[in-house]
Amino acid sequence: LNVENVKTNAFGDQKPGTSGLRKAVKVFQQPNYTENFVQSILSSLGDKLQGSTLIVGGDGRFYCKEAVDKIIKICAANKVSKLFVGQNGILSTPAVSALIRTHKATGAIILTASHNPGGPDKDFGIKFNVSNGGPAPDGVTNAIFELSKTLSSYSIVPNLKVDISKCGSQVFTVGDQKFEVEVIDSVEHYVSYMKEIFDFNALKALIKGDITGKPFSILINCLHGVTGPYAKQIFVKELGAPSDSVVNAVPLEDFGGHHPDPNLTYAADLVNAMKAGEYDFGAAFDGDGVRNMILGKKAFFVTPSDSLAVLAANLDCIPYSKQSGVKGFARSMPTGAAVDRVGKKLGKDVYEVPTGWKYFGNLMDAGKLSLCGEESFGTGSDHIREKDGVWAALAWLSVIASLKKSVEEILKDHWATYGRNYFTRYDYENCESDPCNKMMAELETLVTSEAFKGKELSSNGRKYVVKLCDNFQFTDLIDGSVATKQGIRVLFEDGSRIVYRLSGTGSSGATVRVYIESYEPKEYTGEPQVVLKPLISLALELARLQEFTGRDKPTVIT
Numbered sequence: 143l144n145v146e147n148v149k150t151n152a153f154g155d156q157k158p159g160t161s162g163l164r165k166a167v168k169v170f171q172q173p174n175y176t177e178n179f180v181q182s183i184l185s186s187l188g189d190k191l192q193g194s195t196l197i198v199g200g201d202g203r204f205y206c207k208e209a210v211d212k213i214i215k216i217c218a219a220n221k222v223s224k225l226f227v228g229q230n231g232i233l234s235t236p237a238v239s240a241l242i243r244t245h246k247a248t249g250a251i252i253l254t255a256s257h258n259p260g261g262p263d264k265d266f267g268i269k270f271n272v273s274n275g276g277p278a279p280d281g282v283t284n285a286i287f288e289l290s291k292t293l294s295s296y297s298i299v300p301n302l303k304v305d306i307s308k309c310g311s312q313v314f315t316v317g318d319q320k321f322e323v324e325v326i327d328s329v330e331h332y333v334s335y336m337k338e339i340f341d342f343n344a345l346k347a348l349i350k351g352d353i354t355g356k357p358f359s360i361l362i363n364c365l366h367g368v369t370g371p372y373a374k375q376i377f378v379k380e381l382g383a384p385s386d387s388v389v390n391a392v393p394l395e396d397f398g399g400h401h402p403d404p405n406l407t408y409a410a411d412l413v414n415a416m417k418a419g420e421y422d423f424g425a426a427f428d429g430d431g432v433r434n435m436i437l438g439k440k441a442f443f444v445t446p447s448d449s450l451a452v453l454a455a456n457l458d459c460i461p462y463s464k465q466s467g468v469k470g471f472a473r474s475m476p477t478g479a480a481v482d483r484v485g486k487k488l489g490k491d492v493y494e495v496p497t498g499w500k501y502f503g504n505l506m507d508a509g510k511l512s513l514c515g516e517e518s519f520g521t522g523s524d525h526i527r528e529k530d531g532v533w534a535a536l537a538w539l540s541v542i543a544s545l546k547k548s549v550e551e552i553l554k555d556h557w558a559t560y561g562r563n564y565f566t567r568y569d570y571e572n573c574e575s576d577p578c579n580k581m582m583a584e585l586e587t588l589v590t591s592e593a594f595k596g597k598e599l600s601s602n603g604r605k606y607v608v609k610l611c612d613n614f615q616f617t618d619l620i621d622g623s624v625a626t627k628q629g630i631r632v633l634f635e636d637g638s639r640i641v642y643r644l645s646g647t648g649s650s651g652a653t654v655r656v657y658i659e660s661y662e663p664k665e666y667t668g669e670p671q672v673v674l675k676p677l678i679s680l681a682l683e684l685a686r687l688q689e690f691t692g693r694d695k696p697t698v699i700t
């Protein structure tokens with residue numbers, strides 16, 4: 143087989159965002175667009191490219207198969223020695239992370255736009271993960287972007303034909319080099335890893351009813367994302383839950399026309415099904431299997447910041463974590479600070495990093511972290527270097543089996559011990575970009591001005607005194623790299639705070655996120671929207687949100 147060098151023109155817009163390059167499918171379908179980006183990823187590997195092993199797979203969304211085919215042909219031409227490819231191109235992102243680590247691969251190319259909707263008129267994405275299993279850090283994504291801006295040709299083996307529908311190894315000769323593609327079962331490796339991490343016998347006993355005296359019924363909604371086959375295998379086949387406990391388990395190219403995003407708005411089906419009180423535990427996952435939403439009986443909602451704190455406080459319930467020892471914890475900056483209180487009590491360090499899983503990797507590699515999470519329904523541990531939805535559900539079941547309490551009881555006990563960090567997030571999706579950029583600029587000028595220091599603000603009869611305002615900046619403790627402009631923070635003397643960010647995962651327009659948090663040491667039974675009302679009004683007024691976005695209410699409230 144022969145390598146062809148194809149002339150191309152560079153695209154100026156291939157800058158990866160919070161988690162990879164995400165654009166409308168139509169953008170990726172432009173001639174050479176996907177090829178250019180894949181070549182830029184490979185070229186960024188420099189000396190490590192020749193002879194490398196890479197993992198390739200995706201969440202099965204529209205355009206995945208075409209992209210996998212292109213990637214195989216471009217890797218072959220770039221002297222990669224071996225590719226592990228998920229059967230039919232399917233691999234969840236956590237499964238990829240685990241595979242990179244097991245096979246000591248140089249990295250992985252993951253085809254996903256995660257929680258963004260899919261289909262011919264929706265989004266696609268390409269994400270590069272590095273040798274620790276985690277998303278490429280800024281240094282790598284910046285290098286890829288720089289290469290993409292001046293790319294003038296890419297290399298491809300146009301006549302290479304690989305059947306990715308059957309597992310097994312296929313070896314080709316490209317020029318004078320050997321090139322191997324091993325098609326692997328999409329779920330096997332991940333499932334066996336979960337069996338090492340968790341006590342499946344205990345979880346099985348919980349579901350059967352041997353632990354609490356009655357069957358513990360679960361409802362898992364995969365939102366037609368990639369987790370369906372993983373969840374069926376784990377919750378039904380391994381743990382013995384009835385087969386109808388895993389729903390929307392067939393991965394669809396367009397996720398059935400919905401957003402595969404497990405929150406109260408886009409996973410309303412799960413919320414409604416749980417309301418009747420028939421199930422003890424509910425979980426939903428996103429497109430590529432990284433996010434999770436946890437619900438208790440009657441749809442009792444566990445806000446992700448609390449989920450992180452509860453898991454931190456009970457990490458010993460997971461055999462893997464108990465054995466490897468619980469190190470520190472971490473959260474992204476906008477995530478509620480409930481976990482900080484757990485860290486303080488247990489004498490563990492808690493790190494605060496910018497939004498995006500790539501910022502946790504170095505700390506984990508340095509052995510400083512066992513568990514981390516984001517308010518955006520992301521939770522994960524150092525078993526891999528990605529957030530992991532199915533892991534989070536299994537972690538929660540492990541805590542329940544061990545404490546022998548319901549989700550609601552666990553939360554109430556937690557709040558009684560630590561107090562409660564009330565948290566909410568308002569998202570304004572798909573707004574016009576220019577006014578949103580202007581809003582952020584004006585807000586930053588306002589809150590960082592001299593006049594704003596120590597200022598007393600009042601809203602709905604409550605007073606807040608400004609303690610500190612800035613645009614969050616982060617210096618990586620391990621490699622010293624600096625990330626600037628990670629979100630405008632308005633912190634008050636009483637510990638409450640408001641954070642504003644523009645999303646870095648959208649494919650068009652701007653999405654404004656406003657994060658609002660307050661701490662109540664004793665009053666923990668309140669309704670977050672009621673408790674936080676004064677701060678919410680203040681947040682919207684300060685930014686003049688309605689004026690700039692033209693929206694009188696958010697698209698999604700968490």
Ligand code: VG1
Pocket residue numbers: 160161255256257258428432433474497498499516517518520643644645646647648655
């Ligand atoms: C969002 C979330 C962030 C998360 C990212 C990727 O980013 O806020 O916490 O890490 O999505 O999640 P942004 O820039 O849109 O706020 V996923 O599920 O798409 O991998």
